[in-house]
Amino acid sequence: MHLAVKALLEADPQLALPTCFVIRHDTEGSRTRESKDSTWSGVFEYVTGESEQVWSRDLASVHHRGIAELPGKMVRFDRVEVERAHGSIRPDLVGIVGERRINLEVAAAHFIDNEKLAKIRNLGVPTLEIVLPPSIDPDWEALRKILHSPDGKFWRFNPLAEQRAEADYQARQAARVERRRRDEERREREAERMRAQQQEEMRARQQAAEVRKQKAVLREEALQEATYGLVAEVVLRRERDSF
Structure with a gap:
């Protein structure tokens, strides 16, 4: 089947590349083909489908992940090589387009396994898997429709997308660290404000207690003076009365 695809691409060297949507996770996920919606390669998840659906699915937790989206497009190859080691x-x-190259794996029943994926990653060459339905009629028109449509194609490795997802992940991690630092500073400022407020309230209470104490002393002194004055007056009166 890949020879037929090769012949078609030689006759009309155009291929519709699907959107490459990559999510960089904190930890490595399953490295098996879990569903038709995503495949994993280490910590990178390659997601298929419309980007709006992806963003909707991951919106709740996207703040701690790295995201990269390379839009799909039609590409015209300068030449196509078949089964070249x-x-x-x-x-x-x-x-091949200029100095750039992309590996195309045509799959009908057998897909890229983990061992081959590891070799692909080591080589660092973008790799697209073209999945042909087993029931497809082996005619050129049906194959041409597949080649010219983004459907039925899966990015298994795209170093540019991974680089951007990694950069986004690192930026988000740095932002998280910065937010934690700012939150900690804010908490420290709030704690310091509360300590200062408590100290000010304590000083105010102490000052109020000191004022009350001084007032009590003054009242006591005034009372003593009044008492002394009354006693003196009584004594003087008695002295006057004795003449």
Whole structure:
């Protein structure tokens, strides 16, 4: 089947690349094909489907993940190579544009396994898996529709998307650290404000107690003076009465 795809691309070297949506997670996920909606490669999740659906799905937890989205587009290859060895792998097809290359793996029943994916990642070459339905009629028109549509294609490795997702992840991590620092500073300022307020309230209470004490002393002194004055007056009166 990949020979038919090769012949079509040689006759019309255009291929519709799907959107490459990559999420950089904190930890490594399952490295198996878990569903039709995503595949994993280490800590990177390659998500298929419309970006709006992806954002809606991950909106609640996106703040601590790295996100990269490369929009889909039609690409025209300068040439297409078939089953040419590259390092330790032999991709079905290699599309070449200038100095750039992309591995194209045509899959109908067998998909890229973890071992091959590890080799692909080591080579660092973008790799797209073109999934052909087993029931597809082996005619050129049906194949051409698949090649010219973003459907049925899955990014298994895209170093540019991963680099951007990693950069976004690191930026988000730095932002989280900065938020924690600011929150800690805010809590420290609030604690300091509360301590200062408590100290001020304590000083105010102490001052109020001191004022009450001084007033009590003054009242006591005034009372003593009044008592002394009364006693003196009584004594003087008695002295006058004795003449």
